[in-house]
Amino acid sequence: MAVYTQVSAEALAAFLARYDAGELVSAKGIAEGVENSNYLVETTRDRFILTLYEKRVDAGDLPYFMGLLDHLAGKGLPVPPAIKDRNGVEIQELEGRPACLIKFLSGVSLSHPTAPQAEAAGRAMADMHAAVADFTLDRPNSMGADTWQPLFGKCGRSLDQIAPGLYDDLGFAIERVVPAWSGDAFDRCAIHADLFPDNVLMLGDEVTGLIDFYFACTDIRVYDLAVMHSAWSFDATGRDYRPDIGDALTRGYASRFPLSPFEAAEFGKLASGACIRFALSRAWDWLNTPADALVMRKDPLAYVRRLKHYDPALVTRVA
Amino acid sequence: MAVYTQVSAEALAAFLARYDAGELVSAKGIAEGVENSNYLVETTRDRFILTLYEKRVDAGDLPYFMGLLDHLAGKGLPVPPAIKDRNGVEIQELEGRPACLIKFLSGVSLSHPTAPQAEAAGRAMADMHAAVADFTLDRPNSMGADTWQPLFGKCGRSLDQIAPGLYDDLGFAIERVVPAWSGDAFDRCAIHADLFPDNVLMLGDEVTGLIDFYFACTDIRVYDLAVMHSAWSFDATGRDYRPDIGDALTRGYASRFPLSPFEAAEFGKLASGACIRFALSRAWDWLNTPADALVMRKDPLAYVRRLKHYDPALVTRVA
Numbered sequence: 001m002a003v004y005t006q007v008s009a010e011a012l013a014a015f016l017a018r019y020d021a022g023e024l025v026s027a028k029g030i031a032e033g034v035e036n037s038n039y040l041v042e043t044t045r046d047r048f049i050l051t052l053y054e055k056r057v058d059a060g061d062l063p064y065f066m067g068l069l070d071h072l073a074g075k076g077l078p079v080p081p082a083i084k085d086r087n088g089v090e091i092q093e094l095e096g097r098p099a100c101l102i103k104f105l106s107g108v109s110l111s112h113p114t115a116p117q118a119e120a121a122g123r124a125m126a127d128m129h130a131a132v133a134d135f136t137l138d139r140p141n142s143m144g145a146d147t148w149q150p151l152f153g154k155c156g157r158s159l160d161q162i163a164p165g166l167y168d169d170l171g172f173a174i175e176r177v178v179p180a181w182s183g184d185a186f187d188r189c190a191i192h193a194d195l196f197p198d199n200v201l202m203l204g205d206e207v208t209g210l211i212d213f214y215f216a217c218t219d220i221r222v223y224d225l226a227v228m229h230s231a232w233s234f235d236a237t238g239r240d241y242r243p244d245i246g247d248a249l250t251r252g253y254a255s256r257f258p259l260s261p262f263e264a265a266e267f268g269k270l271a272s273g274a275c276i277r278f279a280l281s282r283a284w285d286w287l288n289t290p291a292d293a294l295v296m297r298k299d300p301l302a303y304v305r306r307l308k309h310y311d312p313a314l315v316t317r318v319a
Numbered sequence: 320m321a322v323y324t325q326v327s328a329e330a331l332a333a334f335l336a337r338y339d340a341g342e343l344v345s346a347k348g349i350a351e352g353v354e355n356s357n358y359l360v361e362t363t364r365d366r367f368i369l370t371l372y373e374k375r376v377d378a379g380d381l382p383y384f385m386g387l388l389d390h391l392a393g394k395g396l397p398v399p400p401a402i403k404d405r406n407g408v409e410i411q412e413l414e415g416r417p418a419c420l421i422k423f424l425s426g427v428s429l430s431h432p433t434a435p436q437a438e439a440a441g442r443a444m445a446d447m448h449a450a451v452a453d454f455t456l457d458r459p460n461s462m463g464a465d466t467w468q469p470l471f472g473k474c475g476r477s478l479d480q481i482a483p484g485l486y487d488d489l490g491f492a493i494e495r496v497v498p499a500w501s502g503d504a505f506d507r508c509a510i511h512a513d514l515f516p517d518n519v520l521m522l523g524d525e526v527t528g529l530i531d532f533y534f535a536c537t538d539i540r541v542y543d544l545a546v547m548h549s550a551w552s553f554d555a556t557g558r559d560y561r562p563d564i565g566d567a568l569t570r571g572y573a574s575r576f577p578l579s580p581f582e583a584a585e586f587g588k589l590a591s592g593a594c595i596r597f598a599l600s601r602a603w604d605w606l607n608t609p610a611d612a613l614v615m616r617k618d619p620l621a622y623v624r625r626l627k628h629y630d631p632a633l634v635t636r637v638a
Contacts, residue, residue: 106345
């Protein structure tokens with residue numbers, strides 16, 4: 001959410017010379033995305049996002065992410081492909097960081113999407129899942145169900161500093177929810193795994209961009225909808241569920257990918273898994289970020305409250 | 320250098336409706352300028368910078384700043400005027416902050432300007448000084464010579480924590496330099512007072528923008544050139560003076576505003592004043608910013624070294 005690596009105008013002009021992309025006209029560091037450095041770059045020809053990958057993105061994963069962006073853009077989805085330089089290379093190095101020049105997409109991220117906007121976003125996710133049917137790359141989910149128990153263990157009893165009872169509640173929830181991921185009962189495919197409203201660009205009720213694929217991975221297809229459902233359908237505190245938004249997301253998704261009776265029956269468990277995943281990563285950041293740091297800590301309890309919404313039996317100790 | 324106040328897309332669209340400026344197409348928070356929040360906003364019609372003024376800019380000063388921008392833009396200078404809404408109002412309120420919508424200018428800030436670029440920038444400053452001959456508003460310099468002794472007093476002996484001898488050296492320098500500001504020996508006018516390379520946009524050797532006027536004030540005209548000279552002509556550490564850059568700045572400025580013999584003779588004293596001003600404000604920030612804060616502290620000694628360049632007799636204790 002900040003610019004970590006400074007790129008001088010001189011270095012940027014030299015970088016752009018590798019591409020058939022026009023001459024540098026303007027560059028502004030932008031506050032966007034996960035922990036990467038991003039610039040909005042304008043040339044005499046077009047506009048681009050320049051991303052420098054900081055340590056949170058593993059450079060070894062970039063071929064997967066860029067392959068997925070290319071694949072989806074090639075199918076006509078509103079996904080920003082990386083630009084190839086004159087030698088056909090997408091993943092470059094700049095100021096000592098892996099770096100990609102990416103197509104700029106119009107549109108704004110909404111803070112309070114309406115039901116028609118949520119329906120369009122759900123449909124866009126289904127389009128994405130349809131488009132990856134012939135995508136051949138694989139990437140394990142680095143925040144997947146098999147990582148929750150180890151991350152829970154690393155947080156340990158400190159969880160109870162966030163809220164008394166959190167350790168027991170999360171431990172119990174993991175035990176109950178993780179088994180849903182075993183076996184082959186669910187379809188699996190490339191999923192976005194982080195499709196918060198931040199990561200959907202819209203103009204009016206139209207989706208103009210799906211962005212920030214840096215958690216994309218192979219996982220249960222309907223889990224992607226569950227992540228979206230838990231992210232979009234509540235207020236920031238996780239207290240107020242908005243059924244009109246939740247229903248619109250599901251309706252949009254189901255218009256292209258109807259949920260099977262099994263998926264519909266298990267949806268609450270997948271959504272509970274999404275809540276565990278975000279509660280845990282937020283708890284870890286919370287316990288490891290000083291309270292006076294300038295980085296905003298996100299409240300883990302906002303996801304514990306969502307977990308209680310999806311399955312009240314999983315949250316019995318946290319008030 | 321960060322986005323302090325978040326503006327939702329919904330609030331921004333409503334804000335834009337006050338203007339005859341087109342519909343919202345894109346908005347990105349940008350990392351730019353002094354401690355304000357800035358967004359690069361694109362509409363169906365044009366591009367703009369939206370600035371929300373945080374506490375470092377006094378809202379009471381905005382009519383002066385906006386009046387100056389308007390005045391300079393009206394004279395054809397590459398200065399971004401604030402846009403008036405349908406009722407002719409420039410200074411608005413958004414998310415509880417004073418806010419202005421400002422014309423977007425192309426160009427990039429250079430990290431290592433060449434001599435021809437420095438000459439063009441010096442000439443642009445002289446154009447600005449010529450253009451304010453009939454500008455009637457006044458604003459005292461909030462970081463002017465009369466503020467140095469009080470700020471020095473607030474820093475006190477803690478200055479020696481930055482470098483042994485700094486308290487004595489700065490105290491002595493203030494005593495020697497401040498008297499240059501008394502009397503009417505120098506022309507005074509509206510000056511930028513902070514024209515670092517960051518605040519000059521260029522395309523090739525052409526100046527396309529002068530920005531960030533939030534230290535602008537009435538002060539000694541040639542002091543503006545002295546601030547620029549001390550900012551542009553050294554490497555970041557203040558150790559290496561680049562005479563080709565310093566000469567080019569002065570040559571560009573003098574092509575429109577030749578220095579009088581008196582101004583030329585006193586230039587070193589004005590430049591020493593500029594070094595005191597930035598050494599002091601950086602020292603204050605240094606002493607009041609925790610070392611582990613995410614904000615980058617700028618080294619006050621980089622300006623003490625410049626001070627020594629302009630007048631070796633003023634820096635005898637700091638190594």
